[in-house]
Amino acid sequence: xxxxxxxxxxxxxxxxxxxxxxxxxxxxxxxxxxxxxxxxxxxxxxxxxxxxxxxxxxxxxxxxxxxxxxxxxxxxxxxxxxxxxxxxxxxxxxxxxxxxxxxxxxxxxxxxxxxxxxxxxxxxxxxxxxxxxxxxxxxxxxxxxxxxxxxxxxxxxxxxxxxxxxxxxxxxxxxxxxxxxxxxxxxxxxxxxxxxxxxxxxxxxxxxxxxxxxxxxxxxxxxxxxxxxxxxxxxxxxxxxxxxxxxxxxxxxxxxxxxx
Numbered sequence: 001x002x003x004x005x006x007x008x009x010x011x012x013x014x015x016x017x018x019x020x021x022x023x024x025x026x027x028x029x030x031x032x033x034x035x036x037x038x039x040x041x042x043x044x045x046x047x048x049x050x051x052x053x054x055x056x057x058x059x060x061x062x063x064x065x066x067x068x069x070x071x072x073x074x075x076x077x078x079x080x081x082x083x084x085x086x087x088x089x090x091x092x093x094x095x096x097x098x099x100x101x102x103x104x105x106x107x108x109x110x111x112x113x114x115x116x117x118x119x120x121x122x123x124x125x126x127x128x129x130x131x132x133x134x135x136x137x138x139x140x141x142x143x144x145x146x147x148x149x150x151x152x153x154x155x156x157x158x159x160x161x162x163x164x165x166x167x168x169x170x171x172x173x174x175x176x177x178x179x180x181x182x183x184x185x186x187x188x189x190x191x192x193x194x195x196x197x198x199x200x201x202x203x204x205x206x207x208x209x210x211x212x213x214x215x216x217x218x219x220x221x222x223x224x225x226x227x228x229x230x231x232x233x234x235x236x237x238x239x240x241x242x243x244x245x246x247x248x249x250x251x252x253x254x255x256x257x258x259x260x
Contacts, residue, residue: 029099033106043108046122048197050189051096052084053118053125054214059097061090065252066209066216069245070130073237078141079129079151081216096125114200116207116215116258124200127216128152128192134206134218134234135159137225156188162223163195170195170202195219205260208238210253220260 052067054060063085071080084093100123103109109121117123132155133141142154160180167176182191196217199205209215218234227233242255 029102030106033102037107041108043110044122045110046112046124046197046201047100047103047107047109048124048126048193048200048217049096049100050126050128050193051099052081052089052093052214053096053100053123054093055118055211057097057100057119057123059094060213061085061093062213063252064209064213065255066125066214068250068252069208069238069241069255070127070216072241072244074138074233075130075133075237075241077143079133079145079155081127081129113203114205114207114258115211116209116217117200118214122201124197124217125214126193126196127218128189128196129155130216130234131192131196131218132156132159132163134224135162138227138233140225150185152189152192153185156182156192159225162219162225166195166199166204166219166223170198170204203260205258207258208255210256212253215256215258 052064054064061084063083067081067083069075071083082092083089100118104119104121104123109119109123112120112122114122114124118125129151132152136155136159140158142151142158145151145154157180160178163179167179168174179191182188199219200217204220206218206221207215208218221232221235224232224234227236238257242257245252245255
C-alpha cells in the first residue's frame with residue numbers, strides 16, 4: 001500500500017468523536033474536518049464512521065439486520081450494537097449520516113470497491129465494540145465494562161497485539177509504535193475506526209448486515225479469537241444466528257455476511 005492509504009486512518013480517527021450528539025454544532029464539525037484535512041486535498045481511499053449508516057446515506061429510523069444479528073447469541077452480552085429505531089439510535093444515525101455527507105462534500109474519497117459501502121464512495125460503518133470483541137479469546141472476554149458501556153476500554157489492551165498484527169498485514173514494511181500505548185476512550189475508539197477504514201480499503205474484513213439496510217465492518221476472520229474448544233467463537237455464533245434467523249419470523253431483511 002502507498003502512503004495515501006494513511007489518509008483513511010487520519011480521517012476516520014476524527015469520525016468517531018464528531019457525531020455523538022446534537023450538542024455538536026455543524027460549524028464545529030466543519031472546522032474539525034478542515035483541521036484534520038489541512039492543506040492536503042489528496043483523495044482518501046476510504047472513511048469509517050462509528051454510527052448507523054444506510055445504503056445511499058438515507059435516514060430511516062428502522063431496526064436493521066446488522067443490529068439484529070450482532071445482538072443475539074453470545075453477542076448479546078458482549079457489547080452489542082444499539083437499535084437505530086430506539087434509545088439514542090435515531091440521533092446517532094442522523095448525525096453519523098450528516099457527517100458522512102459532510103465528508104463527501106468537502107473531501108475527495110475514492111470510489112467504493114466493496115459492495116457493502118454506504119455510498120458510491122468508500123464510506124463504511126465502524127463498530128469499535130465488536131471490531132475489538134471478535135479478536136478477543138472467549139476465555140478472556142470481560143463479563144462487563146469497567147465503566148458504563150465502554151466495552152472498547154475493556155477490550156483494547158486485551159487484543160492490542162492482534163491489532164498490531166493486523167496493521168502489519170495491512171501496511172507491510174512499515175514501522176509503527178504498538179497500539180498498546182494508546183489510552184483514553186475516545187482515542188481508542190477513534191483508532192479502531194481508523195483500522196476499520198484501512199481493513200475495508202485493503203479488502204481484508206468481515207461485513208455483517210444486509211444490502212437493503214447496511215453493513216457493520218469487522219476485522220478479517222484469520223485473526224479472530226478462539227473458544228476453549230479451539231474454534232473461532234464469533235464465527236460459530238454468526239453462523240448459528242444466520243441459520244436461526246432464516247427460520248424465525250423476524251422483521252428484518254435476510255442477513256448476509258461477507259467473509260474475507
